[in-house]
Amino acid sequence: MSVKPFSLYVHVPFCSQKCPYCDFNTYATARIPELEYVSALGREIDKYASDPRFQGRQIGSVFFGGGTPSLLSGEAIGRIVSSADARFKIVPGAEITLEANPNNTSLDRIASFRQAGVNRISFGVQSFSPERLSLLGRDHSADEAERAIYAAHEAGISNISLDLICGVPGQNLGDLQQDLEQALKLPIAHISTYSLTIEPGTPFFQRQERGLLAMPSDELVAEMLVFIPEFLEARGFFRYEISNYARPGSESVHNQAYWIGDDYLGIGAGAHSYCGEYDGGILRSAERWSTLALPDSYMKAVVDSSAISWRERISSQSLKFEFFYVGLRMMRGVSKAEFCARFGEALDAVYGDVVTELAREGYLEVSADGIRLTKRGILVADSVFERFITPEVV
Numbered sequence: 001m002s003v004k005p006f007s008l009y010v011h012v013p014f015c016s017q018k019c020p021y022c023d024f025n026t027y028a029t030a031r032i033p034e035l036e037y038v039s040a041l042g043r044e045i046d047k048y049a050s051d052p053r054f055q056g057r058q059i060g061s062v063f064f065g066g067g068t069p070s071l072l073s074g075e076a077i078g079r080i081v082s083s084a085d086a087r088f089k090i091v092p093g094a095e096i097t098l099e100a101n102p103n104n105t106s107l108d109r110i111a112s113f114r115q116a117g118v119n120r121i122s123f124g125v126q127s128f129s130p131e132r133l134s135l136l137g138r139d140h141s142a143d144e145a146e147r148a149i150y151a152a153h154e155a156g157i158s159n160i161s162l163d164l165i166c167g168v169p170g171q172n173l174g175d176l177q178q179d180l181e182q183a184l185k186l187p188i189a190h191i192s193t194y195s196l197t198i199e200p201g202t203p204f205f206q207r208q209e210r211g212l213l214a215m216p217s218d219e220l221v222a223e224m225l226v227f228i229p230e231f232l233e234a235r236g237f238f239r240y241e242i243s244n245y246a247r248p249g250s251e252s253v254h255n256q257a258y259w260i261g262d263d264y265l266g267i268g269a270g271a272h273s274y275c276g277e278y279d280g281g282i283l284r285s286a287e288r289w290s291t292l293a294l295p296d297s298y299m300k301a302v303v304d305s306s307a308i309s310w311r312e313r314i315s316s317q318s319l320k321f322e323f324f325y326v327g328l329r330m331m332r333g334v335s336k337a338e339f340c341a342r343f344g345e346a347l348d349a350v351y352g353d354v355v356t357e358l359a360r361e362g363y364l365e366v367s368a369d370g371i372r373l374t375k376r377g378i379l380v381a382d383s384v385f386e387r388f389i390t391p392e393v394v
């Protein structure tokens, strides 16, 4: 097992309403069972404190995701942070992120989150246009988003991120530019941009099936995906991952830990965890597992037994593939030295042929140190990743 600090993810599966495009493990509820849920999280933390995979290791970053974690009180967030610190020790100054919706984040509430240890907030803004907020079923206005971001700034949180969605029905390039311009007027250090995807089982999926959702053309979405980095990079934000932009020094520590394949422990309903198994410093295999998705089942199961719903072993071959394709999502790419240190094998020996082919086609850039996607490769990243899939990792 590794002795490096691990990342802690805390899933809060509650929202005030369900957005019609969302397929996350989250449930609309008028009343959050805060006490019961926080006590279930505390039990999980206690349990993992004596798990040999995590025992004695520190926590390098904490991320409250959801759902809408900002629906919890500052006191509840503080209790979770304190028990994680008491059981493991959170590295001093570690990044502690809270995902927040703009409409339940007054200055007082954000100050209470700050008091609880939160030093980074990620707001689900999605758009500043009333039409698109309404189409996306968001229950906040553009004014509320702006007020929430200023409140976070006033509360002393300097690392503020916001999410924007592009490729929304009816949106053109000018609309996207307005959203980005509006975002950059605010005191933020980080932006995540996603293009709208229609997930099976969502109301948007049904609307699309019935021909009631006029999605923008692939050409327009591709134009947007080229426009976003050009616009943001000309204004002091650098792209460090396919969908993420930061002012220098404000990259998300927690997300980077996922992308470089470090261990993470997920607690809460439907949270995923990952832990590598090393032999002589070489990653030989790993385990991934998840807790029960339904909050009530999770809370009941945690009391007297394990709340694990499934677990799987990951082979060395799959780990190499994951390290490679997740690493390629980062603009710095995959380091040949890091690959070799982790797997005890040269990257060229594992993927040399396909890398040479993709480089010749203009999708990858290869240097003596590593491999990264070219601008052309970023636009068709998923197809590039598919080229690395071998029968062993299917």
Ligand code: SF4
Residues within 6 Å of the ligand: 014, 015, 017, 018, 019, 022, 023, 024, 026, 066, 067, 068, 101, 124
């Ligand atoms: S607020 Fe976020 S997590 Fe909750 S339903 Fe909407 S998109 Fe999903």
